[in-house]
Amino acid sequence: MIAAAEDVGFFYLDLTDQGSANMLYNLEVLTSIMRIWFARPEREKRNVPTTTKAHGYKPVGLHAGVGGKSDGWEALKIGRQELKGRWALADVVKEHVDRYDDLQKRHRDDTPSKSSVFFLHYPPRDDAGDNMGQNMHMDMGTLALLFAMQWGLQVLCRADSSARSSATEGEKLEWKFVQPRPGHAVINVGDTLRFLTGRRLRSALHRALPIQAEDRYAVTYFLRPSDDAEFLDSDGATSTARDWYLRKNETYEDSHENQLNGSVLLGGLEEQVEIVKDRRAVCLG
Numbered sequence: 671m672i673a674a675a676e677d678v679g680f681f682y683l684d685l686t687d688q689g690s691a692n693m694l695y696n697l698e699v700l701t702s703i704m705r706i707w708f709a710r711p712e713r714e715k716r717n718v719p720t721t722t723k724a725h726g727y728k729p730v731g732l733h734a735g736v737g738g739k740s741d742g743w744e745a746l747k748i749g750r751q752e753l754k755g756r757w758a759l760a761d762v763v764k765e766h767v768d769r770y771d772d773l774q775k776r777h778r779d780d781t782p783s784k785s786s787v788f789f790l791h792y793p794p795r796d797d798a799g800d801n802m803g804q805n806m807h808m809d810m811g812t813l814a815l816l817f818a819m820q821w822g823l824q825v826l827c828r829a830d831s832s833a834r835s836s837a838t839e840g841e842k843l844e845w846k847f848v849q850p851r852p853g854h855a856v857i858n859v860g861d862t863l864r865f866l867t868g869r870r871l872r873s874a875l876h877r878a879l880p881i882q883a884e885d886r887y888a889v890t891y892f893l894r895p896s897d898d899a900e901f902l903d904s905d906g907a908t909s910t911a912r913d914w915y916l917r918k919n920e921t922y923e924d925s926h927e928n929q930l931n932g933s934v935l936l937g938g939l940e941e942q943v944e945i946v947k948d949r950r951a952v953c954l955g
């Protein structure tokens with residue numbers, strides 16, 4: 671798992687054991703509710719109170735999408751403060767919890783954070799339209815837990831490998847689909863965890879590009895540090911989790927050119943940023 675987090679930034683989490691049965695059942699129920707909710711008229715969905723960027727409704731077309739177009743996804747976001755769920759720690763975690771004291775201090779439950787669950791809807795893909803997918807980015811935060819049973823997630827990888835996403839100057843990079851596996855969640859290392867580990871762990875550059883001519887649904891939980899947690903960001907400057915979150919959200923709504931030239935969206939992943947710039951036609955397809 672550590673090797674996957676260091677080399678790729680993604681790994682699968684098998685939830686097919688008996689202890690996870692309730693989680694998968696709840697996911698099926700949530701997916702059914704999502705389909706009904708997103709089918710509501712646009713004006714009704716926009717009436718959902720949006721208190722922060724981490725809680726409320728995000729309509730189609732607000733951010734940059736793929737291929738120079740606006741994005742093609744909408745989301746209902748529910749913040750951690752609104753969830754406030756409680757589950758007991760597994761024994762194996764309790765036995766080694768002292769090793770993660772530093773991480774816990776940056777994820778305190780008694781302080782605000784931008785952790786939230788996203789209910790995502792991608793309307794049917796129309797290549798001739800103005801909206802398409804979700805532009806390349808690195809997830810902001812610590813970890814992202816993605817539940818999606820339809821194709822659409824792509825990660826930027828070396829052309830000769832489906833594993834390591836690291837590359838050197840001159841290597842060819844390609845967008846490769848991440849196979850959805852029944853009963854599994856896809857765990858993605860966020861940019862903040864990369865910063866907190868001194869860039870030991872890799873936050874993968876990825877995007878969403880649904881391939882079916884049908885509605886695509888996904889549920890993602892974003893674990894993010896406490897708002898006042900500090901780290902060295904992509905520019906090497908000290909930043910709080912809250913400030914980084916606000917800066918990155920502003921970047922999502924920026925032009926494709928500004929996104930590519932800045933260090934916020936791509937998290938300072940220098941070797942891949944340069945390759946993307948030099949091989950725009952290959953990597954942005």
